[in-house]
Amino acid sequence: MINVLVLSQHSPFDDMHIRDALDMTLIFAAIEQNISWLFTGPAVLALKKGQHTDPLGLKNYFKSIKTLEIYDVENIYVCEKSLVDFNLAKSDLLINVNVLDFAAQSKLIATQHQVVNL
Amino acid sequence: MINVLVLSQHSPFDDMHIRDALDMTLIFAAIEQNISWLFTGPAVLALKKGQHTDPLGLKNYFKSIKTLEIYDVENIYVCEKSLVDFNLAKSDLLINVNVLDFAAQSKLIATQHQVVNL
Amino acid sequence: MSTLHIFSKPISYYATERLANLIQEHDSVLLVGDACYSTYLYRQFSSDLLFLAEDALARGLTINESDNALNYADFVALTLSTSQSITW
Amino acid sequence: MSTLHIFSKPISYYATERLANLIQEHDSVLLVGDACYSTYLYRQFSSDLLFLAEDALARGLTINESDNALNYADFVALTLSTSQSITW
Amino acid sequence: MARFVLSIHCAPSDHDTTQRLVKFAHACLAQGHTIDAIFLYQQGVFHASQHLNLASDELAISALWQTLYEKKINLMLCVTAAEKRGLDITKKGIFSIAGLAEFAMLASDADKWVQFK
């Protein structure tokens, strides 16, 4: 089992970036690697509660984010500074996450075998 | 005859952005509209002298930039602040350009019928 | 002679300093898509921000009465009441 | 346990503040492609910048003897001497 | 009544921008304006692909372009941009193949050009 970190930095509907990252995270969980997913910058907005993009015709992938735990993806990390930048509190988020300062993010990266930025 | 402004903001080999802008500029010149091309941010690097990307296998579009004048494209504008950001002087550039401060850029934009950001 | 500036991403996607200098006081700034998440960060571009109501609502934002929330008919009208548009 | 950070665009493309905080002193920073135009702007990430020689030369930059200019064999070796790479 | 041209610059994987362009176009027509062309440029050329295969909970991109075609809007695909990007221009469906010059002429005659990206 290796440690794999998926990095997300794009805003929720910037192309399919977050959805590609979600797929990658779920696949590594499915093949039983130790997967982590780190949200930084505008990507933290993908964890925001109360979004309903179905009226726009856009796939509501927030539902899948909510089911990450069921698929044994427990290592969801969020950049503390980015939450502040977007005025979000932990209670504004869809799921329970680990909020990390920069030092903790660096440490997380250092313990990985592979890091993929999507 | 209408005033059309092509805006470039991307760095020289970021996808085909600058080349798309070059094509657009030349076409509007060919159909005899009053075309202007404004370089801001990393796009100013596309005007830098002494680049030879043929060894990398990349099309040397700098040659085409040099021939803009022949095609009657005379309104080439460059953001003053961006030149400073990239440590470039007017003499470092391939062609003769008009260097504009922000106020002059705003004025340029205001006199256009169409602005296309590529 | 005013310009319509259209933004579709959070402000960190753009060259903020350059744009703050380019955008004129009488210009219009319209936020669509993912730019609606953080309208307040766009105040540096304009004191009178416009945004697309359905894009903001889909993203879970509440619209106040004082907000300039537009529908698509307004968006079209806005492109006609300004001299030219730039999609940044 | 050091990370290789790879950049291919001028620094204005990136979230500079966040990255400056993330990149550790013992990490390696490699500039390729259009990142080579403005290596000096990357000093905030590392005092010991590496760059791809042929990408810098193609862009008309001069390489000094003190520079850490790499060829592709060095690039491959660098990915092996670091624990993991991130292409930003 | 005004004459518009629109252009799309993002790939069909950018569903959000795509739905916005389509809604804007219909709103233009609803107000009695004319759309002389929608131009597929840069990564936007891939909207003319005949091989988009999306799940039913995804944005129905091909169906949306069909609604614009049915309103008789000229959906112009930039041929040089398409060839450089690997789109099969022999299967163009409801899109018409055009050069940059054709579009530039329409854009010069239009009252407004709005980009979607």
Next chain:
Amino acid sequence: MARFVLSIHCAPSDHDTTQRLVKFAHACLAQGHTIDAIFLYQQGVFHASQHLNLASDELAISALWQTLYEKKINLMLCVTAAEKRGLDITKKGIFSIAGLAEFAMLASDADKWVQFK
């Protein structure tokens, strides 16, 4: 000797990144390392297009992929990414169709995964 996987995330219109990936791959092999796969993901799927039509002064993208294929590198095209983006997966040429799981397994076994974007 190490085992690599590489992935490409940008469209074939990004010539600079493309030439860099190809050179990196050949340098890996020259040093005796193995490349278990090159994965086409996100906009990178369009590299598998059989319809790239570039002028002779452009980067010869198809020929470059051919040089990697001749070195027996597995050029894997992500099928779901391709379908969502409109690539014709029935004409795959030298690329093999793969799911994300197949690639993830190779990436888990590899010593290094280097992304090109």
